[in-house]
Amino acid sequence: MKKFSHFLLIFLLALVTSTVSSQEIEQSIYVTANTWDVSDTEVLSEISKKSQLVNKPTVLILGNAAPKTEIEKSLDKQLSILSNLGSDVIFIPGNKEWINGYKSVSDIEKYIQKNSKAKFSPDDAEPIKHQDLGENAVLITVDSQWFLENWDDHIYINEESEIQNRTLFFLEFENRIKKAQGKIVFVALHHPTKTNSKQGFLSNISGFSTQEFQNKQYRSLRNRLKTIAIGADNVIFLSGQSENLQYIKGNVPQIISGAAGKLEAVKNGEQDDFSIAKKGYVRLDITTNGSVLAKYYALENGTFNEVFKTTVLKSETEDLEVYNFEKNIGITKSAAIYTKEAATKSGFYKALWGEHYRKFYGEEVDAPVVFLDTLMGGLTPLKRGGGQQSKSLRLEDKEGKQYVMRALKKSTIKFLQANAFQETFIGDVLDGTTVDKFLADFYTTSNPYTPFVIGGLSDAVGVNHTNPILYYIPKQETLGVYNDEFGDELYMIEEHVGDTQIEAESFGKPLKILSTADVLQEINRSGKSVVDEPSYIRARIFDMLLGDWDRHEDQWRWALYKNEDGTEYCSPIPRDRDQAFSKYDGTLISFLTRVIPGLRKMQTYDEDLRSVKWFASSPYHLDLTFIHASGWEEWEKQTDHIQKELSDADIENAFEAIPEEIKGPVIDDIKQKLKGRRDNLKKISKAYYLHLNKFQVVTGTQKADDFTITRLADGKTSVKIDRKDLGLLNHTFSSDITKEIWLFGLDGKDTFKVEGEGDHPIKIKIVGGKKNDTYDFKNTRKVKLYDYKDKENTIVNKRSKKWLVNDYELNNYDHKKVKYNFNQLLPIIAFNPDDGVKLGVISNHTSYSLQRNPFTYKHSINAAYYTSTSGFDLSYKGEFSNIFHNWNFGLEGLYTSPSFSENFFGFGNETLYDADEEDLDFNRIRISKFKAAVSLQWEGINGGSFYFKPLIESFEVDNTEDRFVAQLPQTNTIFDRQTYAGVETAYNFKNKNSAAFPTLGLDAGLTIGYKTNIDNTDADNSFAYIQPQLVIDHKLTKSGSIVFATKIAGEALIGDDFEFYHAATIGGIKSLRGFRNERFTGKQSFYQNTDLRFPLGGLRTSLVPFRFGLTGSFDYGRVWVEDDTSNKWHNSVGASAWLIGAEAFTVNLGYFNSVDGGRIVFALGFSF
Known part of the structure; x- marks a missing residue:
């Protein structure tokens, strides 16, 4: 009887506690993702059952509910399991919903809405939506895959959306966060802003795919969302891409619940974090006092058990500072x-x-x-x-x-x-x-x-x-x-x-x-x-x-x-x-x-x-x-x-x-x-x-509009826009004032007619839009049309000038995109022991017109003087966008004065140098250079780049007495001007998680080329070359307190007849940092730089906040020549101290030592 009484007391206390708790809970949210596999529905079934026991349940499916094939079969199964919840189920798109393109997302939305009361959000082709969850909470849903997609692959993307670019998306996200202040804000998106999921080594450093956490586009998305959210109050991120269960506290709580099917390994997080790679889901309880409680349930031995719980948000009233308000202040x-x-x-x-x-x-x-x-x-x-x-x-x-x-x-x-x-x-x-x-x-x-x-x-x-x-x-x-x-x-x-x-x-x-x-x-x-x-x-x-x-x-x-x-x-x-x-x-x-x-x-x-x-x-x-x-x-x-x-x-x-x-x-x-x-x-x-009328932008509407452009006498052009019986514009422009007009048809099946034979016509660029537009140019002078290549267009006059490409930015109207250019003049100052102080100036002229990649054209002129050699160089670089779609045309030029110098110590891996016996000038060779090149250049959005470059270059070496160069035979043709023609091509991929202090990153490239002497045709002075490079940054600890960074690079020349200025070299800040520039010269070269970088702490100064640390460095490398007998590998060791200011710039001061002596090196940023 006593035991029974004791049991009864415990039961009653539990019942009372349960009742009190249920009264405090205002609403419950069940979170899961990756539910597409219809053969594995344990998690959904458990959520369906448990959600019937709580007040005001909402179920969030955070993406990947639709497989690549048999979509309807999968959705039918999920909707059937969740049918008891009706409109309280919300599906959010993930990367699988986009796997068949933009239209598949819309089709999935329509299917869910037609066959159930469940919701699909964001809906109506928008990337972001919000809805109230009772009086005290707001749910903001984000289609994160929309942001990560290459929009050039989707002609009709954003056609129905008011958000036409990613900048507007961030503004809209920020506005919705601001409007929701004072409430609990749940931000639901497939891709997390933080994760402890284990990824492969290559995925960790590269970010090749948009689904990888270190991808450039993905990093931009998560960093920006996080920054906006941190500046607000009561924001919680809910995500499901990682196939596990996680809670990451941080500045903004991140809840990950993607463990409905296949599982993904996960690391332990910080002290207050939680992670587990088991099937399960997360339940969030919103209490009447404004707190949010999270409970994690995992499948263990056939039963879903609570494995973790935490208070995600406390009520604002719990931590209010107490003020003694002064009321008798006066009028x-x-x-x-x-x-x-x-x-x-x-x-x-x-x-x-x-x-x-x-x-x-x-x-x-x-x-x-x-x-x-x-x-x-x-x-x-x-x-x-x-x-x-x-x-x-x-x-x-x-x-x-x-x-x-x-x-x-x-x-x-x-x-x-x-x-x-x-x-x-x-x-x-x-x-x-x-x-x-x-x-x-x-x-x-x-x-x-x-x-x-x-x-x-x-x-x-x-x-x-x-x-x-x-x-x-x-x-x-x-x-x-x-x-x-x-x-x-x-x-x-x-x-x-x-x-x-x-x-x-x-x-x-x-x-x-x-x-x-x-x-x-x-x-x-x-x-x-x-x-x-x-x-x-x-x-x-x-x-x-x-x-x-x-x-x-x-x-x-x-x-x-x-x-x-x-x-x-x-x-x-x-x-x-x-x-x-x-x-x-x-x-x-x-x-x-x-x-x-x-x-x-x-x-x-x-x-x-x-x-x-x-x-x-x-x-x-x-x-x-x-x-x-x-x-x-x-x-x-x-x-x-x-x-x-x-x-x-x-x-x-x-x-x-x-x-x-x-x-x-x-x-x-x-x-x-x-x-x-x-x-x-x-x-x-x-x-x-x-000024305003020198350039004009004229738009139609989202409906079908008729544009009539009439060329008139005296350089005048009439632009008339009509839609049915509604006159939208009728204005005459004069070429005395207006030099260029952009016409945008926007949406709708628009018609563009150009007629009249007037003189001095104004340049006109017409951008049709997404529907089947008709272009009827009876006069084709100074008028060009722009439209999508892969959609239907009607071009009456086949002689019309046109540019048809699948380019989202070009073919969509952005009212902030206008024609402009600017000039900028920047000073240059630098130092190294071989060149001395470098003083110079850079002049940039950049133009932005309709076609950009990322500008229309850019001219850069660079002039510099070197105090140690009294030499100077003058260079030009021009780049012109879209000579082909996404391919830019480049122009380069370089001239150096006769006193411009490079180092040469002779060919070989063991050339002699005695710093005590010889001054720095002894191995400096005065060399006058002229270079010119044209190129085709491509740059991808994820970090890849490529160029193809025909070139011509000319060298003249000065036979300076009392220097190493004077030891060369006086009959050597190197003292005559030598001109080379050649071709060079390169591919590079670069992606680092921080410009100031990368802890994860990859920089890999390969350059190959061929050059032949066109001045001295009697000599077989032709050769090819290969230059590979690999740079890896990887933190050795979770916190990044030790970062391993290494660079492996080299060069190989194919052919035996080449001059020293084309040879493979090592030495200097870019290779063996304890040696002088171009210290060793040969036919092949190889070197590896390795740094261990140790952040030591922060320093809050009156200037800016700094992070500081130390680096220990080791370099080794060598060169090879024909019939080489040397087995020697050169090495240098060093250490440097660095400061990172406001996470925006890095100052690095180091000392490196080798058998040749020591060198002090100063640099902005790390050398690799």
Whole structure:
């Protein structure tokens, strides 16, 4: 009886515990993958049975549910097993769903939807979708194989999708993560962002296949997704490619459940990780307090047992920091954006980097103190805002109207994360460093208080705007979980430009407010929606008046209105006017903003603009997209309007919004320059009108459109676009202004007619799209069509110029793809003992037009001078894209001065050299070179490259007295100029997981060639050569605390008659690092470099965070000559110390020793 009572007590306690637990669980998610094998359904059957016992079950099949053959049979079996779950089953595509191409994914989706209530996601041909899982969780589904596919192989990929490229995909992923903030976010995709699965040695280092974890495309995908997710809260990745069960904690939890069938070996992870190679599945429980629990079940002895459980996410309320909120602050508070120390710089610093508006950032201003629960009837925080610089919080009032609370102090880390470290999460590692401080100081180029002025100026000229108000906002109870990031500083609060504020007068009271992405979709869909060109032109001229260069896509929202005939038009609502009246003074800042193309848009505000072209480079593609039908008359009309309506009194009144403490001579100077720029505005707008219309992009719609291009007299070309009874465009371009036009048909069966016999025609490039387009060119002058090769097209005139290739990037419209070019000048400085200091310059001219791979053409000129030899070289390299599809044409040239030098110690593996007896010059041979080559070049997306190169080269050796070369017979023809013709071809594959410090990587290549002397035809001076190379990086420990790196390379010449400058050599930084350059010369060479690299730790400096370490090195090698009797192998040993700065660059300083003595070697990066 006692035992029975004891058992009863345990049973009742278990029952109570079970009841409490079930009440806490809000929803359960069962996760599995690789379910395609219908002969092995144990896991699915177990999930089906157990899911009936929980509240709100969801089953995720994370890819590979469909085999290559008998797809329907496999799906029928799975759907039958899971039929009791209905719409709570979600299939996600994996690599097997794509094995028969893009269409098979769509077919599988349709079959599942037709034959069950289960879902397929992402659906509707999109790569990403999301859905709510109750009130507290969101599921984002990603088709990761879509990203990894070669889109050139799929003509109709993305045809129905709004996401047309991978950049838009990442933006969409980031936007969905941001919108889901405050909730638990599950990201379900087939390919994991982290895995401990065991892979073969070659797979580990190569990444040949897109399914391999180290593949370039795959690495880009996982690194970018991970970086975005780490910057958010409560994100969990769910994946199924690895055929095992894993939990990897890390910065973002990764759950892997792919063990439904065949199994894959797996390694142990970190202390909090879990892994097992047994059949099973994962169950995730979402609790009512916002926690997520994971339970892993594995098949053991015929039973599914729980083998691991963990709390993946804790409730946010569990770790809240406790604040003592100060409430008696007063009605106003004096505060500054920066500390006095941060805003104070030396005179020398200011001379180099400028004065800017730094003083305003350290000046305290008196601002109203507000508490959000009383402001505007009470505001509630909703979520953090986006932006690449701003720290912002979305607020909502009791009526549902939303506002934005934005700190005047910008975030340097957000800017660096968004622009410099897109694939590496930097967190707070740069806080307090020189980079952080410099960027914070660079922000002082913008006046922090001019956004409060813009509203008054906008009202005067009739441009929509927000209405920011300055406040001091203390930390407070209403901020809740956001107190750790917000509060106790100066903020502006303004209307959020969205649908909750459509009644705002300053937004024009529209029917709806759209994003730029929404507008682009609307105008391309049917042609019934257009941008109101006059209001947009006015807004753009107003940008020029303000000096606001930062007008990228997210800086615009659009007010939607309807005409009586049902058509729609959108007027712009500019926002975020942070860059108005910017100041880029200081010697170095002024220099950098002139020579670096990406910074040329940053121009100090003055009465005129230095360069309208560069100033408008950020919104240039938008201007080309939205402005087609307006000539100079419209631009002039809008300029006249602004000049007339914006009076001196309006300017003075607008600047009254500046805090009293900031008013003074600097503000007076801005006002004076604003008045001057207003008076110069017609000159500025005319210059930009001419620049904008030099090149034009015109698009049709997703429907069937008729394009009529008519060549007229006097160099004019009429472009007319019609769809049924709807006229989309009718505009005449003049060759005096417009030099090139791109026409995009987009989707639909479009017709392109070219007629008329006008003179001086404008160059026109027509891109048809994905349907069967008709090209009827009665006049073929200066017009060329581009379309897919493997789809049906109708080309009436067979003499039409055409380029038909399966090239996704070429044949699909991207509004950001525009024609442009730039020049860049870069200095060169380097050092090694043989050459001395190398001083030089590189000049690059790069052009981007319609056809790219990855550019249209590029010219590079390199000039360098060497102090130790007084020699110089001059080289040219040109590359021209797509001479054949994906094959580029190359041009190369090299000239060296007669005093340019190389080393020669004689032929043989044991040539003599005594560093104590002979100076460095003794073995230096002055040699004048001339080289020229043309080439065909190919580069693959996964790391492969190939070239074929006919060449010609010429050498003349100087017979210098008192040097080794003088020992050669004076009758040697080497002292006469010798010219060679030849051919060379090479293949190389290179893929490393990091540029700064690779721990896994492969670099393998083979070069073969043939050269013959065409000057000395009497001599049999011809030979062939083979140059193989293999570089491997592989970590010896899981953490990468020891990395083994080796390079094996050599050369073999075939033929006996060759000169020393063509011979196989070893010695120097690229081979035996303890010897001089070209130390040993022969007919064949071989060497191996081996490094053991030891990361020792991190170093947080005031400059940037560093990782540092040591390398131990050993090299060996030799050369062979004809009838060689030498058995000697040369070796060198060395050690080096290295620093990696911010995971972006590596500095390496080493010492290497050999029988010839020691050498100090300095390099950027590792030598292999």
